[in-house]
Amino acid sequence: MFMWAGNAIAGQVAVGEISPMLLTALRWVGVGVLIFIFARRRIVNEWPALRTRLPLLLALGALGFSTFNALFYIAAHSTVAINIGIINGALPVFVMLGTYIFYRTQVTGAQLIGVVVTLIGIAVVAARGDIALISDVRFNPGDVLMTFACLLYAAYTVALRERPAASGLAIFSIMTVGALATSIPLAIIEILMGDMIWPSPTGWAVALYVAIFPSLLSQLFFLRSVELIGPNRAGLFINLVPIITAAFGVILLNEDFHGYHVAALFLVLSGIWLAERKYIPLK
Template identity: 50%
Template sequence: MAAPEPSILPTTKAASAVGAAYPLLTLTAMLWAGNAVMSKWAVGEVSPQALTCLRWTMVCGVLLGIARSDIRRDWRQLSGSWLRILLMGAGGYTAFNSLFYAAGNYTSTLNLALFQGALPVLVILANYVVSRTTVSPFQALGVTVTLMGAAVAATHGDWSVLTTLALNRGDVLMLVACLLYAGYTVALPSRPPVSGFSFFSAMAVAAFLTSLPLLAVEWAAGNLIWPTPKGWAIVVFVALGPSLGSQLAFMRGVELIGPNRAGVFVNLVPVFGAFLAVVLVGEPFRWHDGLALALVLGGILIAERLGRRRSKESLPG
């Protein structure tokens, strides 16, 4: 799926690729940030597991209609890796989104976006734990600064929370969700040798199947909220935007300028998240939100711009 890096393309073609990729990747980050806003608007309109299940139901319906030939061509490789696909879909899509939407009941849109912005650094940590990948001094510094930003976001600027461990429930859920997604990202290089379109289709089916038991638990516990008219609008946006549209835009951006440069655009998520939280949700922008945002973005800049090595990266949304 990775295209040649722009440096080995003819100058005119490289400029054209960058010109086309930047809007696509910026749109991707904006849609992922919009997902944080939807998690807040969904409270009382549609329950977390209903939203997760309906989201992937719609995505599967669209993909099975437009990606049928790709799936048929790659079916043998996909079926041979069904367990890996099922586990990756369960952790990276179903569990992540379920925890993400549940966190929206307890924490702010800003915090949801800020924790998402820490994902690239969490991937560095996961890579070290799994494969003992060497971390450069700049990467280590970036990890430290970004985790400080996450701590400010989680404590809402009240450092006494750390002494009592009275963390917001939503912040804890979001941290677990991000750790799961980091693990999913680390597992991506070992995915089956099929097209990105086919693989995403298989992952969407896995996400739908693994969301059904969670939906049943939510119903049995009496917490199921079937979408209201506003809830259905949220479901449609989340399915077509953060789920489908952003994935396709990101894949095309990777094809145009390569995975290394495309992955940097993940860092725009907290920026757009902060903007949307203030403009659309009406949340106040307090001093600790600005500090957390600066620390997260600064840490990511240090880790990925100053400390990254020229190695293949894969950071999907």
């Protein structure tokens, strides 16, 4: 969770040091190289199972990895790390909504209340805590992009239920190919539009960090945690991301921490807590 929270900080540090699409492409190029070195035998051994869901895995990598991260880094240009972290905290609720819509997973009364409370928390961030603006919320462009990115990643998470019977490392490796295949054209478009920023030393450091930590190690650690304690318990730890991100934003980036951030954090985390309760079933 610390690595994922650090991704929001990396997105802020990257502004002006490396362009968003180039950062996304370099991120997945780096992961691809590491995967080729350490996982190619696993892919060969599990290829029969992987082949049965190859289009799905490539699509999940393209949408859940490269497109999500591209939107994530673009959002970082017009919002702050604290807001990114708080909006990211709504992910578990979006996943719950997706499983209900597509798989008719039971939704309890507490979960429904949790969804409403979480969305109110996002609105508080968007309105910058100004109650007068709540009824006429005008989202910061970065907040809108981040919310859309979270919805996209939630769809990716829900679709993982259709993954093949293969190891997490092998599945992640194939999805990395999809992410890489998508991120390179995005970088080319950025170059053709004249928006590319060649990495400074800081930009290269950010690219190296996001390739090794948020992209590779955090994903592998999370997959391992799912194997050890199950997806439900492991998923609870995602809720730590907005808290850690807010702390990183204040400590590392000297961002201002306002009262509305406290209120939004409380609302989002309270909503998530309610959404994960198993009682008060709807009748």
